[in-house]
Amino acid sequence: MAGSRVEDHPSYQKLLEIMGTLEDLGGALALLNWDQSVNMPQAAAAERARQRATLARFIHEMATSDQVLGLLQELASQVDLDSLEDAPSMIRVALRDVEKRRKLPAEFVARKAEAVGIAQTHWEQAKQAKDFSLFRDDLKRIVELAIEEAELLGYEEDPYDALLDNYEPETRTADVERVFRELRDELVPMIRAIGERPQVDDSFLYLAYDRKKQWDFGIEMLKAIGFDLERGRQDYSAHPFTIGISGSDVRITTFAADDLKPALFATLHEGGHGIHDQGTPARYRRTVLGGPPGLGICESQSRLFENVIGRSKLFWSHHYPRLQEYFPEQLGGVDLDRFYKAINKVEPSLIRVEADELTYHLHIIIRFELERALIHGKLRVDQLPEAWDAKMEEYLGIRPPDPSQGVLQDTHWAIGAIGYFPTYSLGSLLASHWYQLAVTERPEVEEELAQGRCDALRAWLEERVYSYGRKLSPPKLVEAVTGGPITPRPFLEYARAKFGEIYGF
Numbered sequence: 001m002a003g004s005r006v007e008d009h010p011s012y013q014k015l016l017e018i019m020g021t022l023e024d025l026g027g028a029l030a031l032l033n034w035d036q037s038v039n040m041p042q043a044a045a046a047e048r049a050r051q052r053a054t055l056a057r058f059i060h061e062m063a064t065s066d067q068v069l070g071l072l073q074e075l076a077s078q079v080d081l082d083s084l085e086d087a088p089s090m091i092r093v094a095l096r097d098v099e100k101r102r103k104l105p106a107e108f109v110a111r112k113a114e115a116v117g118i119a120q121t122h123w124e125q126a127k128q129a130k131d132f133s134l135f136r137d138d139l140k141r142i143v144e145l146a147i148e149e150a151e152l153l154g155y156e157e158d159p160y161d162a163l164l165d166n167y168e169p170e171t172r173t174a175d176v177e178r179v180f181r182e183l184r185d186e187l188v189p190m191i192r193a194i195g196e197r198p199q200v201d202d203s204f205l206y207l208a209y210d211r212k213k214q215w216d217f218g219i220e221m222l223k224a225i226g227f228d229l230e231r232g233r234q235d236y237s238a239h240p241f242t243i244g245i246s247g248s249d250v251r252i253t254t255f256a257a258d259d260l261k262p263a264l265f266a267t268l269h270e271g272g273h274g275i276h277d278q279g280t281p282a283r284y285r286r287t288v289l290g291g292p293p294g295l296g297i298c299e300s301q302s303r304l305f306e307n308v309i310g311r312s313k314l315f316w317s318h319h320y321p322r323l324q325e326y327f328p329e330q331l332g333g334v335d336l337d338r339f340y341k342a343i344n345k346v347e348p349s350l351i352r353v354e355a356d357e358l359t360y361h362l363h364i365i366i367r368f369e370l371e372r373a374l375i376h377g378k379l380r381v382d383q384l385p386e387a388w389d390a391k392m393e394e395y396l397g398i399r400p401p402d403p404s405q406g407v408l409q410d411t412h413w414a415i416g417a418i419g420y421f422p423t424y425s426l427g428s429l430l431a432s433h434w435y436q437l438a439v440t441e442r443p444e445v446e447e448e449l450a451q452g453r454c455d456a457l458r459a460w461l462e463e464r465v466y467s468y469g470r471k472l473s474p475p476k477l478v479e480a481v482t483g484g485p486i487t488p489r490p491f492l493e494y495a496r497a498k499f500g501e502i503y504g505f
């Protein structure tokens, strides 16, 4: 339409109004979720579940309505959908969301929700009893549902593509496979070489550390990395998480534990997610562009602040004396070098969430390979525990003594999330790549880090990564920022330099 801007079109104004309403409802739902994990009395569980389901249904119905689809199709015909301007991007992203969500019939969504609800209970029982057979039939059903979901969503090459797309849009299994193969081929010998070196001592991290002092130091660290406590807050929860209620209300949680690592690194991890949420441009608020483009991109922020920054010598060269002031009894006799090595100890272990920066990726690769084999029908659920143990042995040289410390450890499959795991590794790889670029483009990033601050790094992230909001899918965002497809090279260079120095290989 020559001479008229789509922004002035009444249909576009209507679209903005609906997107705003959906975001408001989404924020209310997020607040219910946050409250459930932080404050809610236990007796309220069933009623809260109903409240959440009601709100979620309203949101789903409004977001996928014929009216919204009609508006979007009308507007899409009037703009260049490849444009990165705000209005065409909103139309493009919203249209993709609606078309994707409408591919799953309400009957399928309800059937999956029911299967997952039962599966979670059985998974908890199986984990408790260390007995895979209590969860086996549920997992069979979940794998069948995942295959059905992939067919409903559609794919070009690989049914796993359709599942991966739920968490990391437009990311192809073949690309993940290429990246993971390169990663695995270098990590397995690197971890083996580390195993032949004298192990570092980290016993002092497991002494009793006062929780109140840990909390206070954690708040200091949040301020240091730049999480804005005027527009967010931290609380305790059983499993740390980050949730955005609105643009000016981002909530994170951390562990309450006696030893030093859980709360400290959860705070840095969730703080990284929080900085990402808070750094999204204000003009995207109450629109579909305000969220993250994919979970791998989210995780690239948390792992950047948790690992690349939070386990670096530069960062601790400034902050460690302060930590020693908080804990003179535990750390007074431990110098910076010993502390730095302890928080970077590499050792094959059974549990993914407790794994170090290197072995972590092998935990993910194992899950990715098994998920694909299940979806492709090359592995049966009955064979899964044995296949799991064999891969642990092959990649990490250890075997779980029971399924609770093996195939049953994660909740993801029980909640029907197949295709989710790869995003954890992709995020960690990107974290190293972002940092390498930021330091090259702005040398002051490291000067500031040595003074305990991250302002220049955050400014770089806001300009080069967050400024797109959801305008670009993860592969396109990576291309725009790094000039190429995702690669494990920067991470492997970082790993070789860092752990080569720590372990002397």
Ligand code: ZN
Binding pocket: 269, 273, 298, 299, 302
């Ligand atoms: Zn995370």
